Amino acid sequence: QDAQAKLPNVMILATGGTIAGTGADTTTTVGYTSATVGVDKLIAAVPELKKVANVKGEQVFQIASESMTNDHWLKLAKRVNTLLAQPDVDGIVITHGTDTIEETAYFLDLTVKSRKPVVIVGAMRPSTALSADGPINLYNAVLLAGSEDAKGKGVLVALNDQINAAREVTKTNTSTTDTFKSPELGMLGYMQDNRPHFYRQSTRKNTADTEFDISKLDVLPQVDIIYGYANMNRAALDAQVKAGAKGIVQAGVGDGSIAAQMKEPLMQARKKGVIIVRSSRVGQGIVARNGEANDDALDFVASDTLNAQKARILLMLALTKTNDTKEIQRMFYTY
Numbered sequence: 001q002d003a004q005a006k007l008p009n010v011m012i013l014a015t016g017g018t019i020a021g022t023g024a025d026t027t028t029t030v031g032y033t034s035a036t037v038g039v040d041k042l043i044a045a046v047p048e049l050k051k052v053a054n055v056k057g058e059q060v061f062q063i064a065s066e067s068m069t070n071d072h073w074l075k076l077a078k079r080v081n082t083l084l085a086q087p088d089v090d091g092i093v094i095t096h097g098t099d100t101i102e103e104t105a106y107f108l109d110l111t112v113k114s115r116k117p118v119v120i121v122g123a124m125r126p127s128t129a130l131s132a133d134g135p136i137n138l139y140n141a142v143l144l145a146g147s148e149d150a151k152g153k154g155v156l157v158a159l160n161d162q163i164n165a166a167r168e169v170t171k172t173n174t175s176t177t178d179t180f181k182s183p184e185l186g187m188l189g190y191m192q193d194n195r196p197h198f199y200r201q202s203t204r205k206n207t208a209d210t211e212f213d214i215s216k217l218d219v220l221p222q223v224d225i226i227y228g229y230a231n232m233n234r235a236a237l238d239a240q241v242k243a244g245a246k247g248i249v250q251a252g253v254g255d256g257s258i259a260a261q262m263k264e265p266l267m268q269a270r271k272k273g274v275i276i277v278r279s280s281r282v283g284q285g286i287v288a289r290n291g292e293a294n295d296d297a298l299d300f301v302a303s304d305t306l307n308a309q310k311a312r313i314l315l316m317l318a319l320t321k322t323n324d325t326k327e328i329q330r331m332f333y334t335y
């Protein structure tokens with residue numbers, strides 16, 4: 001009884017994904033149905049959890065993560081903040097589909113107001129597969145969420161025995177178990193032999209140190225992404241502006257350069273009040289202010305090293321505070 005009382009209290013918030021998926025047989029690893037197994041069953045499948053934490057489960061939603069929306073994020077962030085404010089919660093694990101894990105992680109990294117650990121975990125193989133990766137990933141995530149070492153490191157993504165930071169992590173392979181990497185700035189550490197091993201930490205601000213507060217928000221500003229390619233045209237941009245976008249992130253070619261035929265359409269969007277952020281489709285490297293485009297003259301914002309899907313999240317949150325491009329640029333150099 002006493003030993004159990006000394007264990008950390010870790011809440012598992014389940015949202016769906018492959019970790020909760022089931023296939024027709026043990027060798028089905030791709031053609032399966034995600035988001036079918038409930039949180040109690042996920043926990044029951046890993047009896048080892050009881051030895052390392054007092055775990056409680058809560059089903060927040062049950063979806064495949066490609067269907068994640070801003071509304072889901074607001075609900076999840078509010079729930080996480082409520083739970084972490086309780087003295088009897090030491091850390092949180094969120095089970096999640098892997099397709100948008102990096103986006104949910106970054107959203108929470110900017111909106112959770114606590115230094116207690118928040119770990120997002122998923123799986124690449126459904127729970128019914130041979131060598132399913134969900135159980136060991138969940139075990140490691142619970143260990144990490146209950147550890148002293150994980151405090152103050154921002155929201156963490158832990159799969160495949162590796163710990164990555166929300167800002168840097170990205171899905172690098174459509175289907176293999178070693179998909180989550182921070183190819184540019186490096187992972188933070190490993191999970192091995194029942195404990196985390198940390199080697200580095202991001203210098204960018206997160207969680208309790210951000211200026212964003214979603215506690216009173218029910219909607220987020222509409223921000224969309226346009227993709228750069230040879231022979232790019234203005235159709236997608238114009239449609240998004242017409243549909244009411246307050247911000248547009250260009251996942252541009254190279255270091256975020258703007259095609260000659262896109263300059264005028266982007267300037268027109270800016271004149272209508274839409275904030276334009278230049279990011280890159282490349283996946284690594286800096287998109288520098290006044291680099292491939294004169295952001296000062298165009299009144300655009302450079303994404304620094306954020307990929308387009310994460311730049312979209314920061315721009316949404318920035319727009320809840322300001323429409324000033326200088327301020328928004330400052331945020332892109334802060335988070």
Ligand SMILES: NC(=O)CC[C@H](N)C(=O)O
Nearest residue numbers: 017018064065097098099
């Ligand atoms: N491996 C996965 O979790 C992918 C399953 C599904 N597409 C999702 O993201 O929820």
